[in-house]
Amino acid sequence: MGSLVSAEQVLRLNRRAALLGGLGLLVLPNTGTAATPSHSSGVWPRQLQVPGGIARLSLGPAAVRPVAHAGEVPLLVVGDVIDWTALVGVALAAEPGPASITVQTPDGAQRQVAYSVAAKRYSEQQLRVSPRSVDLSPEDLARHERERAQQQVVTASFSQPLPAALRMQVPVPGRRSSSFGLRRVFNGQARSPHSGMDIAAATGTPIAAPLPGRVLDTGDYFFNGQTVWLDHGGGLLSMVCHLSAIDVQVGDMLATGQRLGAVGATGRATGPHLHWGVMLNRAMVDPALFLAA
Numbered sequence: 001m002g003s004l005v006s007a008e009q010v011l012r013l014n015r016r017a018a019l020l021g022g023l024g025l026l027v028l029p030n031t032g033t034a035a036t037p038s039h040s041s042g043v044w045p046r047q048l049q050v051p052g053g054i055a056r057l058s059l060g061p062a063a064v065r066p067v068a069h070a071g072e073v074p075l076l077v078v079g080d081v082i083d084w085t086a087l088v089g090v091a092l093a094a095e096p097g098p099a100s101i102t103v104q105t106p107d108g109a110q111r112q113v114a115y116s117v118a119a120k121r122y123s124e125q126q127l128r129v130s131p132r133s134v135d136l137s138p139e140d141l142a143r144h145e146r147e148r149a150q151q152q153v154v155t156a157s158f159s160q161p162l163p164a165a166l167r168m169q170v171p172v173p174g175r176r177s178s179s180f181g182l183r184r185v186f187n188g189q190a191r192s193p194h195s196g197m198d199i200a201a202a203t204g205t206p207i208a209a210p211l212p213g214r215v216l217d218t219g220d221y222f223f224n225g226q227t228v229w230l231d232h233g234g235g236l237l238s239m240v241c242h243l244s245a246i247d248v249q250v251g252d253m254l255a256t257g258q259r260l261g262a263v264g265a266t267g268r269a270t271g272p273h274l275h276w277g278v279m280l281n282r283a284m285v286d287p288a289l290f291l292a293a
């Protein structure tokens with residue numbers, strides 16, 4: 001009877017794999033040990049329900065991948081027919097307290113899935129810099145506003161295929177600052193918080209793609225300097241800034257680890273380092289949540 005049982009199990013597994021494959025669903029690798037209660041714990045970003053963090057919201061079983069939105073913004077939904085999960089990037093500017101997403105099912109029904117955002121007090125950094133780099137000239141301000149509008153259009157991308165993996169490789173080796181979310185005050189004036197991770201590295205250090213992705217945008221921007229945006233699919237993007245060289249063009253498909261440019265100090269940077277940003281559903285979130293703990 002033992003062999004019958006195992007044959008049945010194999011059949012069931014094959015049917016499940018065929019079902020998932022046939023529907024074109026995202027199947028994340030199983031981390032495999034019996035001690036791991038969730039099949040997802042090793043491959044998904046860590047959950048941290050604070051501004052700048054990620055909420056992982058279970059949507060339950062469904063035959064096809066549910067469609068979910070935060071306001072008008074489409075969300076990345078991963079998992080399989082057994083249990084779908086919406087991964088929600090929480091903006092640094094989000095108010096702590098109750099929040100919700102909207103989930104549509106194929107029969108047209110809509111429901112809200114509630115969650116809560118806990119307060120997080122990021123530390124504050126007081127900086128004294130040349131007044132010219134805080135109070136921009138009208139020309140610099142106009143340039144920055146143009147660039148910001150263009151970047152908002154570019155980063156609204158929600159493309160297919162969805163990412164096949166969600167654990168990222170750090171783009172350059174080096175000492176990583178924990179400065180994500182830092183509230184920066186320049187010459188006594190509050191400015192936007194630090195929305196990425198800074199990694200110490202010398203000018204010329206090769207930068208590798210953290211996940212497979214398509215080059216979405218390249219450019220030389222006022223604050224960010226030479227910048228590359230990668231589109232990993234499903235509203236998950238990453239950006240690298242202050243580069244000394246860009247080795248890719250818009251539309252190039254990169255594999256994890258493939259070189260895209262080199263570290264530099266272009267734009268408003270105090271010295272050579274890599275600024276790495278990760279965006280999920282148009283919110284900049286802490287890149288550290290995507291790295292193995």
Ligand SMILES: [Zn+2]
Nearest residue numbers: 196197198275
């Ligand atoms: Zn930075």
